Amino acid sequence: xxxxxxxxxxxxxxxxxxxxxxxxxxxxxxxxxxxxxxxxxxxxxxxxxxxxxxxxxxxxxxxxxxxxxxxxxxxxxxxxxxxxxxxxxxxxxxxxxxxxxxxxxxxxxxxxxxxxxxxxxxxxxxxxxxxxxxxxxxxxxxxxxxxxxxxxx
Numbered sequence: 001x002x003x004x005x006x007x008x009x010x011x012x013x014x015x016x017x018x019x020x021x022x023x024x025x026x027x028x029x030x031x032x033x034x035x036x037x038x039x040x041x042x043x044x045x046x047x048x049x050x051x052x053x054x055x056x057x058x059x060x061x062x063x064x065x066x067x068x069x070x071x072x073x074x075x076x077x078x079x080x081x082x083x084x085x086x087x088x089x090x091x092x093x094x095x096x097x098x099x100x101x102x103x104x105x106x107x108x109x110x111x112x113x114x115x116x117x118x119x120x121x122x123x124x125x126x127x128x129x130x131x132x133x134x135x136x137x138x139x140x141x142x143x144x145x146x147x148x149x150x151x152x153x
Contacts, residue, residue, distance in 0.1 A: 008131075008135070009135070009143040009144065009146075009147035010130050010131055010134065010135045010143075010147070011131060011135075012147070013050060013147060016046075017046060017047060017050060017123075018123075018127075020039065020042065020043040020046060021043050021116075021123075023039050024036050024039040024040045024043055025113070025116060027039055028091075028109055028113060028116075029109060029113070031099075031105050031108070031109055033091065033095050033108070034095060036112075037088075037091050037095055040087075040088055040091055041088070044085075047081075047084060048081070051077045051081060053146060053147075054073065054077065055074060055077060057146045058134070058138060058142065058143075059073055059074060061139070061142055062137065062138070063137055066133065066134075066137045067132075067133040068129060068133055072129075073126075073129075073134065076122070076126045080119070080123060080126060083118055083119040083122060087115050087119050090111070090112060090115045091112060094108045094111075
C-alpha cells in the first residue's frame with residue numbers, strides 16, 4: 001500500500017489567491033475597471049491576511065538549516081505587498097480618469113496588464129519557493145493547524 005502524498009496546504013492557498021487575481025485580470029481585459037477594482041480589493045485583503053498568517057504563525061518555525069531563511073520569505077512578502085499596492089494605485093487611477101474613447105480604453109487595459117506582470121512574476125517565484133522548500137520543511141501538523149480550516153475561507 002502506498003502512502004498518500006501529504007496535504008498541499010500552501011498550494012491550496014496559493015491556487016485560491018491566483019484564481020482571484022486571474023478573475024481580476026479578466027475584468028481588466030474586458031475593460032470592466034470598476035468590477036476589476038472590487039475584485040482586486042478583495043484579493044488584496046486576502047493576500048494581506050495570507051501574508052500575516054505566514055509571517056506570524058509559520059515563518060517563526062522555519063528550522064535552522066532550511067533552504068531559505070525566514071527573512072527571505074519576509075522580504076519577498078514585503079516586495080509583494082509593495083507591488084500589489086502600486087498596482088492597485090494604477091487601477092484606481094484608471095477609474096479616477098476613465099478612458100474617453102476606444103483607443104484610450106485599449107491603452108488603459110494594456111497598461112494595467114503590463115503593470116500586473118511584475119507582480120505576477122514575483123508571486124509565481126515566491127509560491128514556487130514555498131512549495132519546493134517551506135512546505136517540506138515545516139511540520140505537517142503545524143501546516144494543518146494553520147491552513148487546515150482555511151482551504152475554502
